[in-house]
Amino acid sequence: MDLDPEDLFKDDEDDPENEFQGREYTKELVVYLVDASPQMFSPISTLDDNKGENHFGIAVNCISQSLKSQIISRSYDEVAICFFNTSKKKNLQDLNGVFVFNVAEREDLDRPTARLIKEFDSIEETFAKEIGSQYGIISGSRENSLYNAIWVAQALLRKGSAKTTDKRMLLFTNNDDPFGDIRGATKADMIRTTLQRAKDAQDLGISIELLPLCRPEEEFNVSLFYADLIGLDDEDLDQFIPSAGEKLEDMKDELRKRMFKKRKVRRITFLISNGISIELNTYALVRPTLPGQITWLDSVTNVPLKTERSFICADTGALLEEPSKRVQSYKGENVKFSTEELTEIKRVSTGQLRLLGFKPLSCLKDYYNLRPSTFVFPSDEVSYICD
Missing domain, CATH: 3.40.50.410 (von Willebrand factor, type A domain)
Structure with a gap:
């Protein structure tokens, strides 16, 4: 199971194509x-x-x-x-x-x-x-x-x-x-x-x-x-x-x-309590420098290529129109899951930060850090929001 299925701690700039997927992108x-x-x-x-x-x-x-x-x-x-x-x-x-x-x-x-x-x-x-x-x-x-x-x-x-x-x-x-x-x-x-x-x-x-x-x-x-x-x-x-x-x-x-x-890399919502939330901006402090994303072009028209995936039945060779199913063996039986059901199983948060309580700084261990640190600061554009 993914540690961060909702991409809560993923920077927007990690995925340059996310502007076409409805995500916040700068x-x-x-x-x-x-x-x-x-x-x-x-x-x-x-x-x-x-x-x-x-x-x-x-x-x-x-x-x-x-x-x-x-x-x-x-x-x-x-x-x-x-x-x-x-x-x-x-x-x-x-x-x-x-x-x-x-x-x-x-x-x-x-x-x-x-x-x-x-x-x-x-x-x-x-x-x-x-x-x-x-x-x-x-x-x-x-x-x-x-x-x-x-x-x-x-x-x-x-x-x-x-x-x-x-x-x-x-x-x-x-x-x-x-x-x-x-x-x-x-x-x-x-x-x-x-x-x-x-x-x-x-x-x-x-x-x-x-x-x-x-x-x-x-x-x-x-x-x-x-x-x-x-x-x-x-x-x-x-x-x-x-x-x-x-x-x-x-x-x-x-x-x-x-x-x-x-440079803002992401906007997230910080839920405090009783329907009070704050809009936060995250900033990259230290990031490794990586080459830009490769764009595949058509050799004749020079137009960017789009990837399409099709599933073909291994027995008949027919093109499968229905969404693919995932299978997990349990007590000798195969339990089928759809892609949507598997996504819901992995969902552990609402894609927002939620205040659960406070702990001393000594409880924060070095190995809890899964990726480079991100600085979080309240947004000047959006103030307190009441649900």
Whole structure:
């Protein structure tokens, strides 16, 4: 008999196909927004080991490393890479200054692949020729490439429910004041519309996170504009790291914190007593890194294959239409069980945690631990529920 027939202690991410089986499942949709203005290509010359390196190359390298990690640990997540402040445009909305990088030549999110990483790694060499860089927010112009980029990213994140997907934008830039060259009412209007566009995206369940790149001998001042864009209040502003560092390793560490913070792996209900229950979120503290699930494709159409099982009678060769029976020998007789009856026999819980009582910590033995530990915390979205 299975020790956990209801999969009460199984993480949702252990089964990437469970979104089609009616179970709670969280998949991550990520759009990387990379500033491609000319100042991102300025060499970083403050340190000798950074000679010839620029912030655009750091952002590309960090995104590439992140995609490699996702292939191993979360291969069923979907990503898109979007450059803004570009001379050429490529997006469904046909907005100026925004170029969506996609190997498959279709404007949509896709799973990270080796081909995507290989072509993205060489983007810096061909960027000037194939995409180009320019200032998208300049004085005397009504073009607002940052507004356009958020709009395009929001459209890319349109699919999926907020209950089953985490939607995020990760913004890379070294310009803490994108509207600094504009004055008067034009600047106020562009700031207002950009902040409203960001708020509209956040209202749809899309989080916007900033990964700032500091310029030589100058700290990234997030309070000038981006604090309002990403929704930082005074308390959070003090804790926000003003710069992600000039070195590549510093930026990788900062991106890793953004990518893997507090990933919910399951939602369960904790029954206390007298019809009172609490919705809980579980978080993976330590998990082994495993290769992604293999998807079998048809060799001609490249369509994913579906597995179907059929039972054939060993005596007549006829296809069995009725559900199969399980047999257990008992006192010389064969007792038949249907699949549904066997499932009910194995059922030892309701798929929820129930408080039975309290015991001292000394009663908890090491060998009781059947799998890696999971951190349990009350959900902020669902409070007490009365049956």
